[in-house]
Amino acid sequence: MIPFLRRSALTLALVCAAPAIAQNAPGGEAGAQDAPPAADQPAAPDVAPDAPSAADAAFTAFVQGLRARAIAEGVKPETFDRETAGLTFNSRVIHFDRSQPGGAVTSGQPGPMDFAPYRRSHVDQAHIEKGQTRYQMLSAQLAGNQARMGVPGNVALAIFGLETGYGIYTGSFDLIRSFASLAYDGRRRELFTAELIATLKLIDQGFTRAEMKGSWAGATGYPQFLPSTYLRIGTDGDGDGKADIWTNDADTLASIAAYLREAGWKPNTPWGVAATLPSDFDRAAIRTTLVSPRCPRVHARLSRWLTIGEWKAKGVIVAGYPAPADTELATLLEPDGPGMTAYLLTTNYRAILDYNCSNFYAMSVGVLADAIVR
Template sequence: MPNRSFLPLALLIALTPPAFAQEQASPSDPQAPAGAAPEVPNADALFTAFVQSLRPRALAEGIKPATFDRETAGLTFNPRVIRADRGQPGGPATAAQGPLDFAPYRRSHVDQAHIVKGRRLYNSLADNLARFERETGVPGKVALSIFGEETGYGSFTGSYDLLRSFATLAYDGRRRELFTAEFIATLKLIDKGFTRDELKGSWAGATGYPQFLPSTYLRLAIDGDGDGKADIWTSTADALASIAAYLREAGWKPGTPWGVAATVPNDFNRDSVKSPLVSPRCPRVHARLSRWLTIAEWKAKGIMVAGFPGPADGELASLIEPDGPGQTAYLLTSNYRVILDYNCSNFYALSIGVLADEVARQTQAMPAADAAN
């Protein structure tokens, strides 16, 4: 897994380790589960005092005093955020057993609606996507697929006020340093000229078309359309360029597919390829993946590449059978792990790769005029 000094965005979205251990990606703006809000004595006064205690640090990091005072005036605790945070699915961070049952997820996330809209954008943004690929090495189809999966190609991005969410989560205390840093990063965006109305997102603070955390925006956001501003909230070109920049920094290997469909012989010895490694991050997700072998070594074991383009014979890959023996398997390169860095879910990463390939395949299979319709 690439060395990361910042958290992935799509989270990112959920952020608690048990949620990362789940095999299903979290939605960008989940509804808070029903239940009473946590009761805290003198909550309003305690919350206000906590927020004000952040002022010295914010100013030390360059936030304008007027910005801090204006934006925190009247800021209130949001119990809905805490209900959402505590209501996430979880479980022991141990290796899960049995197949993932990926097929139903694939049908709903790599459906014709996603493909058709992706195909239209792939065709209309072809020049931009090609430029971003030249600059980052990340295929435009992969960046576009993430855009489609994260926010339905920009159709939903979340409605929570970021500053209020981060203040609430920091006050709650379970990941105080993380959310305090994001609270201050949000203030930095406001100092850059963004408004609170623009800075909306998921309950956990993922924002914009790519669902970046504010700190990720500050590190990686790119002006993809050349207007002098990296606007991931309204500019598709900026969002796609920024997603490509994210994947590049996460370690994307240019010229290498994310993976390829494969078939596994009935007599294959799966125990012989189990990985002895335990990932320090979302171990249940990585436990689904076999040890690394070259494509040539997989072929020698009887694994047949069933998709196109396939990785070179010398490329290292791991095997996953998301729907169990006898169903479609995948040989996954290091670029698959980069997609996991964006959102650590095998459901998510597989759907990104499959959608990207299908959008490109269908676009190339028809005239440009038809692809735009």
């Protein structure tokens, strides 16, 4: 499978014509038009259940209609009954879902990216210093992750920092109520029904309902995984027999590394490198003709693929370090437009896009990762 056209295995129900699943849930369509992802700040807290209404009976009947499927997929009957008892519809998550920036525009060239303001607010000194501190504290753990999975610790740390401020804010919405409400709404019923069942499986594994908090769309824990993502790749990073992405840094970083490995991360290859273009560079000649099956307007910003050696032959100067090998394939991005710093991006950049399909996000991860070890 070609890495840079890889369709996420996390949320195949999400296509680019659908609004974003939100708040940087891995594999979601945040930034489908390459708008900056939502600011990394605490989400508005969940509120008390809505007052009973005439629609409550229909919602309750819908939820109870899922019981047989949940049990057939391995959820304990007593878990389903206990956790869905008295469950009420949450209209707030539906409001947020329908207020997502439009993902319906899937063709045409996107406008200027203007990355610099986003970079200043996300790759700031606070993010860098906190990342450096954790890099020193967890150096042995990160080295072990890299040896096993090939993913550098600074890249995993950068994702941890951008997703939740290194665990400071993870969301306060009750996942079971959110998923049940989103499934009942019906726009992506299968996706959210599956995530509701996955959440119940987590409770059966010993995690508590109180731990099952997250963004309104169900991204949970330090890495903001969907529950089904956790069930598939949650990784024990400290050897205690439990993969705890809600309170444990080591497990979080191992799980992020496992995600990137699954997304096609190539070991011993940088995510990208800064580059300088000649003044007479022909940008039209390197425009891609490929159309990505996933968030095409994000990928439309990227050039066609050439080897680093071929880019050098066109007069592109590699201005950063470490430089990919001359045989490595790379695509070109000018996140702040012509005349500003350009980047040659390897297939590992595509692995970061798999985590959150936004060039703003993926560029921030790469730049922050470099700053952590500078």
